Amino acid sequence: MASNYVKDLLAEVKAKNPAEPEFHQAVTEVLESLDPVLQRRPEYRKNRIVERVLEPERVFMFRVPWLDDQGNVQVNRGFRIQMNSAIGPYKGGLRFHPSVNLGILKFLAFEQVFKNSLTTLPMGGGKGGSDFDPKGKSDNEVMKFCQSFMSELFRHIGPNTDVPAGDIGVGGREIGFLFGQYKRLRNEFTGVLTGKGLGWGGSLVRPEATGYGNTYFAAEMLKTRNETLAGKTCLVSGSGNVAQYTVQKITQLGGRAATLSDSGGYIYDEKGIDAEKLAFIMELKNLRRGRIKEYADKFKGVVYTPIDPKLDYNPLWNHTAHCAFPSATQNEINAKDAQNLVKNGVYVVSEGANMPTTLEGVNVFLEHKILYGPGKAANAGGVATSGLEMSQNSLRLSWTREEVDERLHGIMQAIHKAAWETSIEFGCKGNYVNGANIAGFLKVADAMMDQGLV
Numbered sequence: 001m002a003s004n005y006v007k008d009l010l011a012e013v014k015a016k017n018p019a020e021p022e023f024h025q026a027v028t029e030v031l032e033s034l035d036p037v038l039q040r041r042p043e044y045r046k047n048r049i050v051e052r053v054l055e056p057e058r059v060f061m062f063r064v065p066w067l068d069d070q071g072n073v074q075v076n077r078g079f080r081i082q083m084n085s086a087i088g089p090y091k092g093g094l095r096f097h098p099s100v101n102l103g104i105l106k107f108l109a110f111e112q113v114f115k116n117s118l119t120t121l122p123m124g125g126g127k128g129g130s131d132f133d134p135k136g137k138s139d140n141e142v143m144k145f146c147q148s149f150m151s152e153l154f155r156h157i158g159p160n161t162d163v164p165a166g167d168i169g170v171g172g173r174e175i176g177f178l179f180g181q182y183k184r185l186r187n188e189f190t191g192v193l194t195g196k197g198l199g200w201g202g203s204l205v206r207p208e209a210t211g212y213g214n215t216y217f218a219a220e221m222l223k224t225r226n227e228t229l230a231g232k233t234c235l236v237s238g239s240g241n242v243a244q245y246t247v248q249k250i251t252q253l254g255g256r257a258a259t260l261s262d263s264g265g266y267i268y269d270e271k272g273i274d275a276e277k278l279a280f281i282m283e284l285k286n287l288r289r290g291r292i293k294e295y296a297d298k299f300k301g302v303v304y305t306p307i308d309p310k311l312d313y314n315p316l317w318n319h320t321a322h323c324a325f326p327s328a329t330q331n332e333i334n335a336k337d338a339q340n341l342v343k344n345g346v347y348v349v350s351e352g353a354n355m356p357t358t359l360e361g362v363n364v365f366l367e368h369k370i371l372y373g374p375g376k377a378a379n380a381g382g383v384a385t386s387g388l389e390m391s392q393n394s395l396r397l398s399w400t401r402e403e404v405d406e407r408l409h410g411i412m413q414a415i416h417k418a419a420w421e422t423s424i425e426f427g428c429k430g431n432y433v434n435g436a437n438i439a440g441f442l443k444v445a446d447a448m449m450d451q452g453l454v
Contacts, residue, residue, distance in 0.1 A: 005038065005045065006031045013054060020103025022330060025359060026110050027054060033437035036426050041445075047453075049445045056109065058082045061102070062152040064130055066144045068137075078149050080128035080156055080164075083109035086447035089160055090126030091116055091383060091390075093167030096174065100129045104330070108167075108354055112383070114440030115376040118415045121387035126162055128153070134169050135289070146177035154182050159190040159393070165386045166195040168329070171241065171286075172207075191393025194386035203389035205404040206382075210352060211245025211327070212405070213381015213412045214373075218323060218350035219253060220416035221371040224430070230254030233321040235346070237261045237314075238328035239285050239292050242352040242379070246325050247273050247281075259316050261328060262292040265306035266316040269299065313337050320344045327352030338364035351375035366431060377419050377436035384411045 002010075013027050031050070038045055064076040079102065082090045092112040095105070105127045113125030130149060134142050157164060166175055175195045182192055189201075196202035205212070219229050232255040236243050239260045247257040256272035260281065269277070277299060284290045296304035305315055313336040317324065324346050326332055330353065333341070338361035341349065349365055350373040351357065357365070365372040385408055392398055399407075415436075422442075423435030 002032050003035050003039070006035050009050060020106060022107040023103045023110065026107040026355060029359060029362065029433065030114065030437050033434040034441055037438055037441065043449065044445055047449060049448055052448065053084060053113065053444065056081050056083045056106065057085060060156055064132065064145065064149045066148045068141050076130050076132040078130045078152060079105050080153060081105050081109040081126055082162055083125040084113045084444060085124035086444050086451060087117060088122035088124045090162035091123040091386065092125055092127040093165045094170045095129035095167040096132045096134050096169030098131055098133045100131045105129060111354055111376050113444060114437060115380045116383055117440040117443045118377055118418060118436060119380050119384040119387060119411055120414050121384060123383065123387050128164060129167065134174065139173065142174060143177045146174055147181040150178045150181035151185065154185045157192055159192050163191065163390060164193055172197060191390055194389040201393050203385060203392055203404055204401040205408060206385050206389055207241055208245040209385035209408055210242045210379050210382030212249045213384065213408055214246055214325060214350050214352040214378050215249035215253065216381065216409055216412040217373050217378040217416055218348055220413055221348060221350070221373055232323050233258055234323040234325060235259045235316060235319060235321045236325045236327055237316055237332060238353065239281060243327040244278065244282055246327055246352055247278055251275065258319065258321065260292055261316055264291050264293060265304055267292055267295050268303045268319060271301060313340060317341050318344065321346050323348040325350055325352050326356035328356065329353055330355045331358050333357040333361045335360035335364055337361060342368050342370065347371060349373065350378045352379050354379065362433065366433065369430065372432060374433050374436055376440065377415050377432055380415055381408055381412055384408060
């Protein structure tokens with residue numbers, strides 16, 4: 001039960017930030033976890049640490065005009081939220097998607113603060129993006145948009161200030177165009193963006209990192225019950241970068257991934273998505289930018305189910321399995337989906353997306369005491385490897401694939417250990433939500449205390 005202090009803070013956040021439901025949701029989950037810490041450490045309350053964490057250090061909002069291939073002027077809106085720099089430069093992705101608005105980016109930036117803290121690397125939290133939709137645009141149109149976007153953003157970022165990365169809608173192509181424009185405007189070659197091409201400062205394993213890290217985290221949770229991923233049936237949503245490499249690592253660790261999805265619907269492959277089938281998906285999604293339905297046309301025995309907006313649940317989560325890896329977008333698992341997962345035998349949920357489960361869904365998982373890894377812990381491998389890319393850029397060095405993967409694996413083990421041990425210390429053993437929130441918060445809060453009233 002939340003204390004009056006936490007209830008008052010939540011009421012204040014909702015009053016100050018109207019029409020931002022995702023931000024309210026993220027704040028509610030974190031603050032309810034922090035109650036025992038705030039009671040044990042009154043100096044945080046006295047110094048208004050939580051109130052300061054809830055307010056971005058700065059927010060930039062700007063127009064992005066660009067010319068399409070027909071010669072028409074288009075105008076989008078750009079954002080960058082620099083949330084907290086107590087433990088390092090701001091770090092967090094850029095999202096290009098029609099759903100992007102201030103509330104969604106604030107929730108992502110807020111989550112990023114704790115996620116980055118958990119990685120053991122010196123990175124603050126930020127997030128940005130635009131309501132621009134790269135889907136259906138030519139390479140030329142995407143380049144023109146990216147150049148216009150960076151023509152404003154470049155004033156506010158830098159290798160020691162704010163280092164953006166990719167997110168939904170921002171892959172290698174977009175990062176390349178953004179980096180080229182930054183270099184042209186600043187006349188310097190620095191590690192200002194992560195997710196760069198391997199020939200110009202990128203890191204091996206960066207594309208794989210979120211999916212690999214998420215799977216490593218699930219494996220660490222299973223270890224607490226003396227189990228492994230071998231022989232486990234897994235449900236994976238999404239079909240982008242995170243989902244693809246989650247499937248790859250599940251297969252490498254002996255599991256069987258049976259589903260993938262996109263905005264049109266999902267496929268269920270009872271035989272499992274093996275290496276050959278995954279190669280087809282990567283070519284379909286990364287090069288041809290096609291729809292997941294084509295997988296069902298290509299391979300026998302695969303069932304494709306189109307999205308039905310009338311349903312109050314997602315049928316993808318209604319199959320018999322052991323593990324679930326939500327890797328698409330926020331709030332894709334509601335309370336009914338969570339109940340379906342538990343009913344169908346799922347007892348491991350490791351989040352590849354940011355906040356893919358509603359608060360009601362999270363409560364279902366916690367009630368049933370399943371192994372539930374929240375996004376800020378389970379999907380921190382992506383930003384951790386971005387941090388490793390920053391380190392390589394600073395050193396002007398490039399590490400081998402094995403070195404980066406080994407460091408990533410070590411970081412995911414450290415994140416699991418911190419969340420697990422913190423859950424025990426605060427009397428909620430195995431509750432990774434509380435463990436991750438508290439462990440991430442303590443590092444940031446102590447740094448803020450050390451740095452004074454700034």
